[in-house]
Amino acid sequence: MTRGRARDTITSASPGTPQRRKGTNTVTEQLPPDVIAQLTGMDPAITPELVATSWALLKPFHDKVGYNAPKVDRDLAYGDHERQRLDVHASGQEAGAPVLVFVHGGGFVGGDKHVPGTPMYDHIGAWAVRNGWVGVTITYRLAPEYTWPSGAQDVAAAVRWVRDNIAAYGGDPSRIVLAGHSAGCVHVASFLAGHATAGQDRTGQDSGWLDGVRGAGLLSGFYQVPDGAGRGELEVVYFGGRPSAEVSTLPGLLNSGIPLIFAVAERDPEFIHTQAAGLTAAWFARKGTIPNVIFSEGHNHISQIGSVGVDDLALGAQLARFVNRVTEP
Amino acid sequence: MTRGRARDTITSASPGTPQRRKGTNTVTEQLPPDVIAQLTGMDPAITPELVATSWALLKPFHDKVGYNAPKVDRDLAYGDHERQRLDVHASGQEAGAPVLVFVHGGGFVGGDKHVPGTPMYDHIGAWAVRNGWVGVTITYRLAPEYTWPSGAQDVAAAVRWVRDNIAAYGGDPSRIVLAGHSAGCVHVASFLAGHATAGQDRTGQDSGWLDGVRGAGLLSGFYQVPDGAGRGELEVVYFGGRPSAEVSTLPGLLNSGIPLIFAVAERDPEFIHTQAAGLTAAWFARKGTIPNVIFSEGHNHISQIGSVGVDDLALGAQLARFVNRVTEP
Numbered sequence: 271m272t273r274g275r276a277r278d279t280i281t282s283a284s285p286g287t288p289q290r291r292k293g294t295n296t297v298t299e300q301l302p303p304d305v306i307a308q309l310t311g312m313d314p315a316i317t318p319e320l321v322a323t324s325w326a327l328l329k330p331f332h333d334k335v336g337y338n339a340p341k342v343d344r345d346l347a348y349g350d351h352e353r354q355r356l357d358v359h360a361s362g363q364e365a366g367a368p369v370l371v372f373v374h375g376g377g378f379v380g381g382d383k384h385v386p387g388t389p390m391y392d393h394i395g396a397w398a399v400r401n402g403w404v405g406v407t408i409t410y411r412l413a414p415e416y417t418w419p420s421g422a423q424d425v426a427a428a429v430r431w432v433r434d435n436i437a438a439y440g441g442d443p444s445r446i447v448l449a450g451h452s453a454g455c456v457h458v459a460s461f462l463a464g465h466a467t468a469g470q471d472r473t474g475q476d477s478g479w480l481d482g483v484r485g486a487g488l489l490s491g492f493y494q495v496p497d498g499a500g501r502g503e504l505e506v507v508y509f510g511g512r513p514s515a516e517v518s519t520l521p522g523l524l525n526s527g528i529p530l531i532f533a534v535a536e537r538d539p540e541f542i543h544t545q546a547a548g549l550t551a552a553w554f555a556r557k558g559t560i561p562n563v564i565f566s567e568g569h570n571h572i573s574q575i576g577s578v579g580v581d582d583l584a585l586g587a588q589l590a591r592f593v594n595r596v597t598e599p
Numbered sequence: 600m601t602r603g604r605a606r607d608t609i610t611s612a613s614p615g616t617p618q619r620r621k622g623t624n625t626v627t628e629q630l631p632p633d634v635i636a637q638l639t640g641m642d643p644a645i646t647p648e649l650v651a652t653s654w655a656l657l658k659p660f661h662d663k664v665g666y667n668a669p670k671v672d673r674d675l676a677y678g679d680h681e682r683q684r685l686d687v688h689a690s691g692q693e694a695g696a697p698v699l700v701f702v703h704g705g706g707f708v709g710g711d712k713h714v715p716g717t718p719m720y721d722h723i724g725a726w727a728v729r730n731g732w733v734g735v736t737i738t739y740r741l742a743p744e745y746t747w748p749s750g751a752q753d754v755a756a757a758v759r760w761v762r763d764n765i766a767a768y769g770g771d772p773s774r775i776v777l778a779g780h781s782a783g784c785v786h787v788a789s790f791l792a793g794h795a796t797a798g799q800d801r802t803g804q805d806s807g808w809l810d811g812v813r814g815a816g817l818l819s820g821f822y823q824v825p826d827g828a829g830r831g832e833l834e835v836v837y838f839g840g841r842p843s844a845e846v847s848t849l850p851g852l853l854n855s856g857i858p859l860i861f862a863v864a865e866r867d868p869e870f871i872h873t874q875a876a877g878l879t880a881a882w883f884a885r886k887g888t889i890p891n892v893i894f895s896e897g898h899n900h901i902s903q904i905g906s907v908g909v910d911d912l913a914l915g916a917q918l919a920r921f922v923n924r925v926t927e928p
Contacts, residue, residue: 300920303927531896540887547883554876558869562894567860567920583920591629591896591912598632 299335301328301581306568314537316377316452316571324572325388331580332389339399342392343439344384348431349424351411356428357383359395359405364440368447368484368597369432370398371406373425375452375490375575378508379414383407389576394449397579401590403597404441406432410457413508418517419465421457421508425450426466426479433482445597448486449589451575453508455491456519462486462530463522485529485596487589490538490571492545493520502541520549524556531592533564533585535574542571564588628664630657630910635897643866645706645781645900653901654717660909661718668728671721672768673713677760678753680740685757686712688724688734693769697776697813697926698761699727700735702754704781704819704904707837708743712736718905723778726908730919732926733770735761739786742837747846748794750786750837754779755795755808762811774926777815778918780904782837784820785848791815791859792851814858814925816918819867819900821874822849831870849878853885860921862893862914864903871900893917 301309305327312320339359348354372394374381383391384407391407398405410424425448433443450458460466466479495505497514509517523530534546546563553561566574566584577584630638634656641649668688677683701723703710712720713736720736727734739753754777762772779787789795795808824834826843838846852859863875875892882890895903895913906913 303924306924534889536888536891538888543883543888546889547879550876550879550889554872559865559867559872560863560875560879560892560894562865562896563889563892564894565889565891567891567917568924583916587912587916588896595632595635595897 299331299580299582301331301568301577305331309570309573310537310568312537312570314539314570316539320570321572324570325390325576328573328576328580329389332393332576335579337389337393337396337579339392339396339405341439342395346431346435348408348428353409353411354424354427355383356406356408356431357392357395358436358439359392359399359407360439360441361399362440364402364404366442366445367440368403368445368593369406369436369441369443370394370401370403370593371408371425371428371432371446371448372398373408373410373428373448373450373454373458375450375454376412377504378421378453378456379412379504381409381453383409389579391575393576393579397586400579401593403593404436404439406436406441413504417507418509418512419460419468421453422460422463422465422468425457425461429461429479429483442597444482445484445599446482447484447593447596449489450487450491451489452491452571453504455488458486459488459491459493459519459523460517462526462528463519465517465519465522468516480528483528485531485592487531487533487592488523489533489585490535490542490574492542493523493549494518494545520552524552529592529596531562531564531589533566533574533589535566535569535571537570538574539571562592628660628909628911630660630897630906634660638899638902639866639897641866641899643868643899645868649899650901653899654719654905657902657905657909658718661722661905664908666718666722666725666908668721668725668734670768671724675760675764677737677757682738682740683753683756684712685735685737685760686721686724687765687768688721688728688736689768689770690728691769693731693733695771695774696769697732697774697922698735698765698770698772699723699730699732699922700737700754700757700761700775700777701727702737702739702757702777702779702783702787704779704783705741706833707750707782707785708741708833710738710782712738718908720904722905722908726915729908730922732922733765733768735765735770742833746836747838747841748789748797750782751789751792751794751797754786754790758790758808758812771926773811774813774928775811776813776922776925778818779816779820780818781820781900782833784817787815788817788820788822788848788852789846791855791857792848794846794848794851797845809857812857814860814921816860816862816921817852818862818914819864819871819903821871822852822878823847823874849881853881858921858925860891860893860918862895862903862918864895864898864900866899867903868900891921
């Protein structure tokens with residue numbers, strides 16, 4: 271007799287007794303219904319309040335699960351700018367492991383790979399390590415000083431760094447998966463669409479820019495940049511007045527041979543859903559199938575990425591399945 | 600150091616040692632990559648060969664996990680016809696548990712709730728019980744003898760039976776979730792769209808036909824029946840020449856207040872993807888969000904439903920999350 275049991279069947283965590291066995295991810299973490307209700311009850315607009323409130327709701331669960339990989343090397347330079355830095359999260363025991371490179375959001379003008387005293391975004395690195403991968407979290411140059419295609423260029427530079435250096439951390443440079451959230455998703459998509467060298471003389475450019483990239487997770491971002499009045503304030507800051515056809519990634523993504531998985535949060539703001547609907551229509555028209563879109567039930571734009579490690583079925587478990595599949599040796 | 604470890608992180612099963620603890624679903628079951636490769640490598644057309652080959656590939660894994668609930672009551676009559684029968688799967692220890700009612704596929708002209716000596720579809724009932732629910736698997740009348748809306752009527756009659764009888768099996772008649780696969784999906788959708796009383800004098804009809812139904816999983820079915828030459832052979836057998844506007848469920852689903860989750864298999868035939876793309880567009884136009892569509896990566900039309908219990912992240916885990924959420928007391 272157990273009214274409460276249905277809720278418990280995929281929850282084993284209780285306070286103070288983390289139940290993960292080392293090296294396994296049993297997908298047991300789940301948030302309680304009252305937290306989900308609060309996360310979905312807020313106005314979906316992406317405001318500082320949404321960020322603060324969502325993370326405040328999630329932090330106790332991250333504290334319980336833990337968000338520090340056994341070995342974290344911070345602020346490694348993948349370029350000359352002070353924002354061209356990355357952290358490597360590892361077990362110290364891997365060799366030849368898949369590598370997950372995570373690119374944070376922040377509206378093109380903010381955000382960081384690591385906010386001390388919070389799980390942001392060490393929790394992605396720790397979760398990668400629990401899955402048997404090496405995790406890399408990167409920071410990149412910001413608008414208004416650095417505009418399109420600086421994000422794509424920084425992703426490209428970080429990928430080069432990973433290819434050149436990750437073996438020393440137990441990672442396999444030929445098995446890299448990228449994941450970006452929000453503006454970070456836009457940068458990853460922009461990289462995949464070939465924008466890193468946009469407008470440049472390609473003579474002498476690295477021709478193997480995609481080498482080792484096995485797939486990408488594009489999480490709550492956008493793929494078609496509106497023209498004119500439809501372009502949002504922060505999009506104007508990053509893309510300027512460049513035409514949609516130049517800066518949108520959808521055509522490039524459809525042409526790309528890289529396996530992709532997408533995600534949208536149930537309570538993402540409407541423009542993200544609009545983008546996902548447009549993506550689905552364009553993808554279907556081109557490929558005859560719908561794209562693989564994870565619908566992060568019970569989450570808003572912020573809590574979706576915050577859910578990784580504490581609400582496995584919202585995003586993390588599906589993303590992990592994808593990473594494991596595309597990095598099969 | 601483990602090249603093979605990524606694959607193992609969400610796999611704990613090894614031959615002969617099922618690792619599920621009673622009453623928990625730790626989402627650990629995963630199929631090996633070579634099986635996934637075979638399932639996705641086949642022609643996606645829904646043929647007897649696809650059915651036989653897919654189930655043959657899955658059966659050893661079901662044999663290992665087990666697909667018999669502790670208590671199975673078979674062939675209970677929910678109507679006078681010999682096909683109006685259902686099986687109840689229970690632990691014998693529940694009280695007030697959510698109830699999952701599963702409606703099998705079979706192209707409107709075939710299929711059964713239970714094929715002796717196989718996991719079909721006892722595995723759904725056993726999985727429901729492992730999740731702490733009561734499982735109900737139903738069979739229904741078939742075309743060509745019984746045509747539209749007989750499927751919707753049989754779902755309605757089965758739901759009535761569940762409301763009246765399930766408490767004796769530990770189920771809560773106010774917490775019912777329906778799930779249908781393929782033609783069974785069409786019947787569940789048809790029930791939700793109100794077709795059970797289509798064309799009848801509604802005087803004296805049961806007004807509480809949806810009572811207790813908290814949500815539905817619509818798995819690899821279709822929602823808009825094509826007119827004219829676009830209508831498939833089996834659709835003609837079931838729907839006859841009735842116009843699309845009369846027999847399609849999409850308008851009714853969009854009007855329904857019942858929470859819905861959908862699923863499409865990566866290797867579903869194109870017409871299923873076409874339907875999902877159309878659903879996404881119509882849903883977005885009406886609601887401003889995309890629908891919750893589980894993309895069953897690595898599966899075909901048959902193995903998608905066969906994956907439940909042996910490849911949890913393909914469908915079962917997301918479906919379970921939905922069932923638990925909509926049946927919160």
